[in-house]
Amino acid sequence: MRRVIIPKTGPGTPGPLLLTRSPRGRMLLMARQPDGTIGCWDVASGEELWRVTDDSISFSLTVVRLPQGRTLLASGGEDGVCRWDALTGEPLPGNLCPDRTIWSVASGTVHDGRSILVGAGHDHLVYRWDAMTGEPLGTPLSGHGFCVKSVEVITLPDGSTMIASGGEDAAVRRWEAISGAPFGAPLNGHEGQVLSLASVTLADGRILLASADSDGVIRRWDAITGEPIGRPIHTGAWAFQFAVIIAAEGPCLLAAGGDRLIRRIDLLTGALIGDPIPGVGVAAARALDGSTMIATSAYCGDITVQPLH
Template sequence: MVQEIARFSSGSGHMAGPLLGTGQDGNPLLFSSVADGWEVSRWDIRTGGKVWCDREGMSGCNDKALVRISGGGLRLAIATEDGIEWWDALTGRRLPEMTWEGWTIWAVADGVLPDGRPILLGAGHDGVVYRWDPVTGEPLGDTPSKGRGIMTAVGFVPSPDGWGVLVSGDDDGRIWRWNAASGHQLGEPVEGHDSGVSLIRALPSAEGLLFVSGDQDGVLKRWNAATGAQAGPPIEIRAEVYALATARVGGTAVMFAAGSDEVVRAWDADTGEAIDLLLRSSVVSALAQPDGTALLATSTVQGDIVIHACALRVG
């Protein structure tokens, strides 16, 4: 069951990219950005009012991620055509001293090093996966460049031993795996897709160490981050996926996808079985709730942000 619980205008006049997160008090937080980079905002989900809004602008918004830091702080990182921009996610204070300018970064993801330190990961146009300290913005080293291809997607897959696996995808459809702490490559890249990898997300799966990748042809594949082996058959949507989100809903690990046909779809992450879902949007963000439900945030083409409460059944 999916129920709309809030709807409000972003004021942009066109689709806004939502991002859900959790505050230190456990309450949900909502952020949005627009692709051309002219506005970044935080919203009060209950009232639809803006908590803060930055209209200083930047060179596009390719992707964004929330990174929790010690002391209850929360950073918002945005991947741009020029690099990485940072904000204090709670107050909206822009952090220009942390700006990183080097290459276009197509995707970002948050992760945790074995010693508990948070990191930000970035997929670079130069074929490199970057790592940054979200407290200072300082680079923490990067993966060796292969001299060809463009990294277009990145994700962090937690592991029971605390090490974690950094996963990336390139414009030739290859899937790469790296040690998140050292940046050393794990095995050879896998020829994972027939077109460029556009999205990677870790799965909150009972199987553990699983992630999902999507390509420009609308094909989703699940993988084991430890072995690099594919987990189950591919899921063919045949519409380009613009957004992938994952959440545990009622004990089930669920994948949500939205894209060029403006349909939000869902699957059981462990079995690949489709889940009935009737939502229309080209973007989606998901956040698991303590009561076993999930929040879904979508946007209309006119710029309305819509929040849904989601409790799903497989079948």
């Protein structure tokens, strides 16, 4: 695909962004714009497909894939969680957790085929919902001493589902998605707030969980055993947005940092790959032709989508 530039709307910096493939294989970019809207663009043409008002003032976006083939976009922000049809922008009724701040959202599927949404609450709780109906899945999960800043949903080899959460208490906690029971002990080692989480399945079957804190340290863990993988990665700048890709050299992490640079990190070795890319936001997805597309947003600038070389 060619390089496409999405002009920002209004003064300021674009907010969270993501790339995804539609059920028919079309690459879509979704992003919060400085004018308080969320838009969706066709990456191949740069055409804007829809735009909605962001009532939640979102900090995080996630795509939800429903069993029937429908795709949703969900946002977490200052007024809970909002949901839209990802292809049309049609809203689903009702904010989830209205009047509560949700710092991060993530989605996944549980063993009975249902799609779930998970939210990181400012009130130190982890929330779970049925992604389609918006109904809560049990009581919120309590364990973090302070507000929860990041969440990730992980499908395990036995078909069960894990939730990982990171908080201001510097801990990464793991939970069984359905029962809400703790999954092992907390993962300790960070000293700052755990702001970002991402996971990837390795070639040997292990699931790697990456976590980044407000001190600019990225740690890697075996998601199931909780054992650390390699040494901490010191970037010097806190990372507030992650994207994971499977490149020719193996799994890589794209980390957008507070110094307005995006670092590409080999998740197996912890080594930096190439020079940092200027930008304050990052997203990535695999195109139908097997290439990896990357979206980056510039500080007070536009969003660029292009193949990652």
